[in-house]
Amino acid sequence: MKQTPFRRSMIGVQTMGGVEYPLAVGNLTLAMMMVLGGHLWGWILVALGIHAFLRQIYRGDPDMRRVYARYARQGHRYDPWGREALDTVGKLRNSRPPGFGR
16 A cells, blocks of 8 residues: 655645744844844844744744634633624624733
8 A cells, every 4th residue: 555755844834944934024024124224233133032932932833823813713602692793893703801812
């Protein structure tokens, strides 16, 4: 029986330097804007620190951002008869307790 090799890169999150690609590109873009546009050379160290912090987080859970985004849309309790509630931008969303993450 033929087996196909399993490659994590085919199903995993695309990363750049150990950080999820969109966050790494955003960090790099912000650093370039600060250095080239504002001549703030110290921002290079800040960007490296942010990248190291994000790499530590993603080392534990590469899907962290997607998991948190899905969690943030969930209600704070199970309601078998869902009630539609509009949030501030007009989207349907279950409400969370006041002061919980927002």
